[in-house]
Amino acid sequence: MxxxxxxxxxxxxxxxxxxxxxxxxxxxxxxxxxxxxxxxxxxxxxxxxxxxxxxxxxxxxxxxxxxxxxxxxxxxxxxxxxxxxxxxxxxxxxxxxxxxxxxxxxxxxxxxxxxxxxxxxxxxxxxxxxxxxxxxxxxxxxxxxxxxxxxxxxxxxxxxxxxxxxxxxxxxxxxxxxxxxxxxxxxxxxxxxxxxxxxxxxxxxxxxxxxxxxxxxxxxxxxWTDEFDPANTVDEEFTLSDGTTQKVPMMKREGRYSYKEGKSWQAIRIPYGDGRMHMLVILPKESSSMDKLHRQLWKDASVWKGDYSYETVQLALPKFxxxxxxxxxxxxxxxxxxxxxxxxxxxxxxxxxxxxxxxxxxxxxxxxxxVSEKGTEAAAVTAVGITESAEPTEPIVMNVDRPFFFAIEDRDTGAWLFMGSVLKP
Structure with missing residues (x-):
């Protein structure tokens, strides 16, 4: 690695x-x-x-x-x-x-x-x-x-x-x-x-x-705490803001992530290292747009700060x-x-x-x-959590194939070290 x-x-x-x-x-x-x-x-x-x-x-x-x-x-x-x-x-x-x-x-x-x-x-x-x-x-x-x-x-x-x-x-x-x-x-x-x-x-x-x-x-x-396998990266269409498309290398993996969604967006936290820092990706749903997401972010970004659940997600993220x-x-x-x-x-x-x-x-x-699939040498942390069993559910699909917002965030302080809108990877 x-x-x-x-x-x-x-x-x-x-x-x-x-x-x-x-x-x-x-x-x-x-x-x-x-x-x-x-x-x-x-x-x-x-x-x-x-x-x-x-x-x-x-x-x-x-x-x-x-x-x-x-x-x-x-x-x-x-x-x-x-x-x-x-x-x-x-x-x-x-x-x-x-x-x-x-x-x-x-x-x-x-x-x-x-x-x-x-x-x-x-x-x-x-x-x-x-x-x-x-x-x-x-x-x-x-x-x-x-x-x-x-x-x-x-x-x-x-x-x-x-x-x-x-x-x-x-x-x-x-x-x-x-x-x-x-x-x-x-x-x-x-x-x-x-x-x-x-x-x-x-x-x-x-x-x-x-x-x-x-x-x-x-x-x-x-x-990444859990790296993307380069063998799973394929060229797929990314829809630009004007509706046109272009081919981009899309990294893919299924795993457990901190996930949250609203009526007009999906959000995921992709952890680095031991999980203290992560990349927050906020994707407008196809029925919405980056313009609407920007207005929400500029008005009040607190909705993306907490209350994430731990879900199985089929994630596709462009290399950029x-x-x-x-x-x-x-x-x-x-x-x-x-x-x-x-x-x-x-x-x-x-x-x-x-x-x-x-x-x-x-x-x-x-x-x-x-951003790529490449990763650092990593260790693992094992935790035994006691919870009630639940019926298995289908994984959530999050395909970042259109413009999105991201932030590299420190979990403990909430500080955004980098933030930005990717309209054309």
């Missing part, structure tokens, strides 16, 4: 300039690279229990809600009319948190409102993010590595409180480098390549310039690989984060002595998601 089952990687950048035109960001295309397998850190059951008691569930809910509002804003952008739309709410939130720690006044107020942190102290926000990261990165039978960094121009005096916050709460590396030079670009690209295990080998094709670049990178590697890049300023502005991008009103005075002249020049977000 080969070790890599799901490979995902992304990088999000925020560029700050001192009231001067910023350089354009261009994302390099990922190349075929053999991915290294980072070492998985493990927490004991007692340690996990202790960390869970410290998790602020309100912050997790705020992150997921922010992700869905951003998903909606991006879906309304004519630049992405009928394609896939996949983002990482967790990564975006972490990168914006690096920026938020440097803000004050109206800029801070707007960012906290958009991110769902209104009424919370900076210390509480940082503490909550620190605890959530500790829990997510440890165990579960998957690899999840999160990295942050702050790159700033020579001579820029970052405030001690800011440096302490990003290092202690976000594990950020703080580096001084001339952002106008090609050497700095190469250093940043190498950092991105290392932190995403080669999935995103570079982010800049030219030096970024500006006064600072704040980067978050996240790498996820998880194998999605790579996307987004520029997020317009979408963030539409959500109410305006001042941070305004040369006259942005206030980053908590970042550096001259920070009241800084503003956000660009926010670039990139994702890569690759």
């Amino acid at each position: 080969r070790k890599i089952k799901i490979l995902t990687g992304l990088c999000l950048l925020i560029g700050l300039t001192a009231c001067a035109p910023g350089s354009e960001i261009q994302s390099g295309e990922p190349q075929g690279i053999e991915h290294k397998q980072p070492k998985v850190k493990e927490l004991s059951a007692q340690e996990r229990k202790e960390v869970l008691t410290k998790i602020d569930t309100g912050m997790v809910e705020a992150q997921n809600d922010f992700g869905l509002r951003l998903h909606q804003a991006l879906s309304n952008n004519p630049e992405y009319p009928n394609g896939n739309l996949i983002i990482s709410p967790y990564s975006i939130t972490q990168a914006l948190a690096l920026a938020y720690n440097g803000t004050a006044g109206g800029t801070a107020a707007e960012m906290s409102d958009v991110l769902g942190w209104k009424g919370m102290s900076v210390a509480d926000i940082n503490g909550g993010n620190r605890q959530l990261r500790s829990l997510l990165e440890n165990g579960g039978g998957v690899v999840l590595n999160v990295a942050n960094s702050v790159w700033h121009r020579p001579g820029l005096k970052l405030k001690e409180a800011y440096v302490e916050a990003v290092k202690d709460s976000y594990g950020a590396e703080v580096r001084e480098t001339d952002l106008k030079q090609e050497e700095a670009m190469n250093e940043i690209n190498q950092w991105v390549n290392d932190k995403t295990s080669g999935m995103i080998p570079s982010i800049y094709n030219e030096p970024p310039g500006g006064v600072a670049v704040l980067i978050n990178a996240i790498y996820f590697n998880g194998g 690989k999605a790579e996307q890049s987004f520029e997020l300023p317009d979408a963030l502005k539409s959500l109410g984060m305006v001042k941070a991008f305004d040369t006259a009103e942005a206030d980053f005075s908590e970042m550096a002595e001259q920070g009241d002249g800084f503003w956000i020049d660009h926010v670039t977000h990139r994702t890569i998601v690759d």
Whole structure:
């Protein structure tokens, strides 16, 4: 059995300039690279229990809600009319948190409102993010590595409180480098390549310039608890949103899954590793549509959080690989984060002595998601449950042969690490 089952990687950048035109960001295309397998850190059951008691569930809910509002804003952008739309709410939130720690006044107020942190102290926000990261990165039978960094121009005096916050709460590396030079670009690209295990080998094709670049990178590697047999994968028709069809490789297996359905949708949780993380797939029924499902998700996603039953399901899931890049300023502005991008009103005075002249020049977000039958080496857990016997039932059929929504979710916290709509696998 080969070790890599799901490979995902992304990088999000925020560029700050001192009231001067910023350089354009261009994302390099990922190349075929053999991915290294980072070492998985493990927490004991007692340690996990202790960390869970410290998790602020309100912050997790705020992150997921922010992700869905951003998903909606991006879906309304004519630049992405009928394609896939996949983002990482967790990564975006972490990168914006690096920026938020440097803000004050109206800029801070707007960012906290958009991110769902209104009424919370900076210390509480940082503490909550620190605890959530500790829990997510440890165990579960998957690899999840999160990295942050702050790159700033020579001579820029970052405030001690800011440096302490990003290092202690976000594990950020703080580096001084001339952002106008090609050497700095190469250093940043190498950092991105290392932190995403080669999935995103570079982010800049030219030096970024500006006064600072704040980067978050996240790498996820998880194998299905029960893998799909490649021998069962066949090319079948997938119906697109416009009613046309295309052939896609469809993976198939029958097994016991957490399953739920409503009048207009089916939902399934496909576990990774020891089951702590899973892929949530929500499929509109043939009588419904992705447009209707989107409206339900954007209005209230809580219906998909609990009350799943354990059912036998005949599952067909398309293999798919999605790579996307987004520029997020317009979408963030539409959500109410305006001042941070305004040369006259942005206030980053908590970042550096001259920070009241800084503003956000660009926010670039990139994702890569690759789904296949391949799996990791796995162990088994045996549990003896005592229940009343029931008459055997026919397995539920769930054929994901049309556009669907998915989220990679942490079971214990409910955090959505990735989410997206797959309209064309």
